[in-house]
Amino acid sequence: MLNELIDKRKVTISGSEDHKTKRNEYNAQASQYARERNTLNNQTRECVEEAQKHKELRDQFNKEVQELKDKRNELNEQANVLFGEIDAFKKEHGGIKSRSIKELHKQIEHLEFRQQTEVFTTEKERELIEKIKALKEQLREQEAEIEQNKEIREKITLAKELRRQASEIHDHVTQLAEDAQKHHDLMVECYRKADLSREKADEAHKKFVEAQEAADNEHKLFIACQKELRDYDKVIGGLRKKNKKVKTTKEQKEVRKEAEQIFSQFKAGEKLTTEDLLLLQRSRLL
Template sequence: MLNELIDKRKVVLQQSEEHKEKRNELNALASTYARERNQLNAQTRECVDEAQKNKELRDEANNSVHTLKAERNVLNDKANVLFEDIDAFKKEHGGISNNRGIKELHKQIERLEMEQQTKVFSPEKERELIEKIKQLRAGIKDQEDEIEQNKEIHAKLQEARDLRKEASDLHAKVTESAELAQKHHDLMVECYRKADKSREAADESHKKFVEAQEAADEEHNKFIACQKEIRDYDKVIGGLRKKTRKTKVTKEQKAVRKEAEQVFQQFRAGEKLTTDDILLLQRSKLL
């Protein structure tokens, strides 16, 4: 029975080592997934922060667009008032009445420039639009050249031109700010896309981390159970060994007692005892 228990203990000990080794492997794997998850989460935060920065820059550029547009519109309105006076002067003094007025031509240019800024055209359509704006500007110049010969409204025309120039400069800034706003918007969208991608990867790594950690915990519980079973075997085996040793000592003591009694009978019969015989009698407490 003792040998059978020892063999069973060896089997449980082997299982214990296997569970311990598997637990350590799974813990190492869980740590790897945790590092990956943490790195991806950090990457996600960086992308979100970068997206937020681009969002703020986009909003700043859009605010600039609104401010510049308002300033440009004020200048155009002032210029339009002057050009209305000039057109009225043309009609009154026999100007080219069949042609569209300068104010109307400017408005058409503004509309075409807005379309150029906000719509997507094919290269051919883009060239046609640019050519149309060029023709309208040429028409304005022809009319202005004709009107400029009259000194009465020369100063008014010059003021209107200056206002248009300022408005045109502001329009260029509007376009620049609008392009900048679009650039930062695109960067913001790209950053959020990257953040979503890294967040998904982080979630997957976290899922694998949890699975590995749970499996490691299960192996650890099995290892603990094996250790408890080994301790139980040790108690039983230790008890049996102690009992076996005690039984062996008792048998030896009985044999010595029996031998000592035989020597004692020889002593009582007057036979001569050896030193070993005397020691045997003393050990058996018969002498």
């Protein structure tokens, strides 16, 4: 029975070492997944922070765009009022039936805006340029015609200056709008990267949990093996102690028997050796 228990103990030791090895492997995997998760979470946070910065810049640029648009519209409105007065003067003092200066300015601005923002074939763009050129010529002719009047000339100068200022603001508005769009696109890209890294972090966390649970399970099995080994040690130790006691008792009986034989020889007057005398002393026969 003792040998059978010893063999079973060896099997349990092997199982214990196997569970310990697997536990350590799973713990190492869990640590690796935890590091990956933490790195990805940091990347997510950095992307979100960068996206927020781009959002703030976009909103700032859009606010400036709206403020400048209001200023531009105000200047254009002032210019339109002056051009309206100029056109009224034309009709009153010449009965000219051609298009008004105000209308010409509006049409020229409209065509120039199309030229800047739309894509044309070479032939179509040439036609557009020629049309703008013709309208500007009409504008110059009409302005030259009414600039004889000092008051009107001053209104034309002021109206042109207002248009120039409005045009400069419009260019600035266009640039700011492009900047706002650029930061909007960057913001969207940062949020896209944040979503991607967050998704990867969630997957790494899932693997971390699975590895941790597997490690915990192997640790429980390892602990169970350790408990089983302690039980085996108790039983085996008890059996060995019992066997040793039985063996000792048997040996003592044999020694006693041998000592009695030697003692009989001693009483018969036979000569004893030193070893015989020591044996008799241990057996308490002397």
